[in-house]
Amino acid sequence: MKFIYQSWWKILGVVLVMYTLVAGFMLTVPRLPILHETIRNVYFHVPMWMAMFLVFGVSVFYSVRYLATGKEEYDLIAIESVNTGIIFYILGLLSGMLWARYTWGQYWSNDPKQNSAAIAFLLYCAYLVLRNAIDEEQKRARISAIYNIFAFPIMLVLLFILPRLTDSLHPGNGGNPAFGKYDMTNEMRAVLYPAFIGWMLIALWIATLRYRIRLIENKNNSL
Amino acid sequence: MKLLRQTGYLLRKEILLEWRSKYAFNGVLLYIVSTVFVCYIAFNLTPGFTKSQGYPVVWNVLFWIIILFASVNAIAKSFLQESRSRLLYYYTIASPHAIILSKTVYNALLMGLLSTLALIVYILFFTNNVGDALWYFLVVLSGSVTFSTVFTMVSAIAAKAGNNGTLMAILSFPVIIPVIMLLVKISKSAMDGVERSLTYGNFGVLGAINVIVIAVSLILFPFLWRD
Numbered sequence: 001m002k003f004i005y006q007s008w009w010k011i012l013g014v015v016l017v018m019y020t021l022v023a024g025f026m027l028t029v030p031r032l033p034i035l036h037e038t039i040r041n042v043y044f045h046v047p048m049w050m051a052m053f054l055v056f057g058v059s060v061f062y063s064v065r066y067l068a069t070g071k072e073e074y075d076l077i078a079i080e081s082v083n084t085g086i087i088f089y090i091l092g093l094l095s096g097m098l099w100a101r102y103t104w105g106q107y108w109s110n111d112p113k114q115n116s117a118a119i120a121f122l123l124y125c126a127y128l129v130l131r132n133a134i135d136e137e138q139k140r141a142r143i144s145a146i147y148n149i150f151a152f153p154i155m156l157v158l159l160f161i162l163p164r165l166t167d168s169l170h171p172g173n174g175g176n177p178a179f180g181k182y183d184m185t186n187e188m189r190a191v192l193y194p195a196f197i198g199w200m201l202i203a204l205w206i207a208t209l210r211y212r213i214r215l216i217e218n219k220n221n222s223l
Numbered sequence: 224m225k226l227l228r229q230t231g232y233l234l235r236k237e238i239l240l241e242w243r244s245k246y247a248f249n250g251v252l253l254y255i256v257s258t259v260f261v262c263y264i265a266f267n268l269t270p271g272f273t274k275s276q277g278y279p280v281v282w283n284v285l286f287w288i289i290i291l292f293a294s295v296n297a298i299a300k301s302f303l304q305e306s307r308s309r310l311l312y313y314y315t316i317a318s319p320h321a322i323i324l325s326k327t328v329y330n331a332l333l334m335g336l337l338s339t340l341a342l343i344v345y346i347l348f349f350t351n352n353v354g355d356a357l358w359y360f361l362v363v364l365s366g367s368v369t370f371s372t373v374f375t376m377v378s379a380i381a382a383k384a385g386n387n388g389t390l391m392a393i394l395s396f397p398v399i400i401p402v403i404m405l406l407v408k409i410s411k412s413a414m415d416g417v418e419r420s421l422t423y424g425n426f427g428v429l430g431a432i433n434v435i436v437i438a439v440s441l442i443l444f445p446f447l448w449r450d
Contacts, residue, residue, distance in 0.1 A: 067446045116401070119397050119400050119401065120397070122396070122397040123397035123398070126393045126394050126397060129390070129393050130380075130384060130390065130393075130394060133384050133385055133390055134383075134384050134385065139383070142446065142447070143380060143383050143384055143447065145446075146380065146443045146446055146447050147380055147394070149439070149442075149443060150376070150380075150439050150440075150443060153435055153439065154397075154398055154435075157401070157432070157435070158401060161428075162401055162428075165424070165428065
């Protein structure tokens with residue numbers, strides 16, 4: 001766990017995010033019909049989801065480790081990662097809705113991708129409600145770890161598999177091009193990939209800060 | 224082999240217990256019949272409802288919503304009736320995998336039977352032309368099996384967490400919404416008499432969801448179980 005106390009990756013995260021904030025607005029983008037300048041949203045919308053997947057993945061990893069070892073710290077990492085992931089989830093939804101308003105015409109247009117994202121959001125809200133429903137600490141840790149492991153593959157199915165099976169307006173679904181295909185220039189990739197890494201590091205930083213606060217609280221509350 | 228034998232014994236025990244009391248079966252059947260009857264009366268307050276344009280759509284969706292709530296009610300009981308001491312007894316004689324498997328299979332059988340009866344009662348009250356009746360029936364059966372696999376695992380979690388109905392609904396609905404979407408889509412095409420081979424893909428997705436849920440519950444139930 002030495003990694004979370006080091007500062008080089010936090011500095012790297014801040015530098016990368018600052019870079020994408022500047023370069024994302026300054027560099028040129030291809031002029032495409034309908035999209036126009038809104039294509040820049042890809043620098044801010046997609047990294048939110050990448051950061052969310054990272055912290056949710058960390059959470060599942062530590063839930064598995066909790067079930068294997070029963071150490072309380074692992075449960076704290078799992079819950080604080082989910083808390084952080086939820087924030088990025090909301091940001092991802094909001095940035096997507098804002099983009100959809102100017103390209104698809106409405107904030108919410110009953111698109112399979114949007115609906116799936118909303119359902120998966122409920123899945124993680126249920127995790128938080130489940131945690132509040134159980135008083136006994138060890139029982140809460142165990143059952144919520146089980147539910148967390150149960151929810152993660154379902155979230156992946158909802159976000160990646162189901163929207164691809166139907167017609168979705170979202171890029172990358174229903175035959176629409178996404179990044180990696182022909183509408184992404186190398187100039188855009190030079191902003192997008194650093195943005196992924198930068199926001200993932202920032203999310204990790206927030207999660208570790210929350211975890212460390214929880215550790216201190218635990219230490220103060222214990223007799 | 225040992226797992227299968229244990230599952231068989233536990234399954235027989237479940238069926239025997241249900242056969243003696245007939246509590247869950249009669250209770251849920253009454254629930255379904257009264258819900259269908261309430262819907263029948265409520266919808267027919269509007270004159271000309273059965274002739275209206277959206278009737279086939281409402282017919283299909285309403286049936287699935289009735290089955291959804293009936294199966295939540297039926298399966299929420301599956302871990303409630305087990306007392307603490309009886310669970311402890313199972314712990315000494317059987318593996319956790321056998322217990323979750325037998326519960327899942329039992330619930331699937333129960334829901335299959337109940338949803339068949341529900342379909343009969345439903346068609347009795349709400350008349351409709353189903354294009355491909357056999358295929359529609361198959362969709363109903365596979366839907367009830369999927370409901371059982373999902374709700375059995377969720378009810379095991381909810382039972383450990385104080386066993387209230389709210390938690391059961393909150394935990395299971397996000398999982399079940401995609402299933403419902405698939406089922407409504409397949410059954411609508413069966414109702415319209417669409418070519419069967421066009422729905423194979425959706426059946427495949429349904430089967431994949433079942434496999435994922437059963438695999439996850441087999442892996443996780445042993446951890447959930449011990450107190």
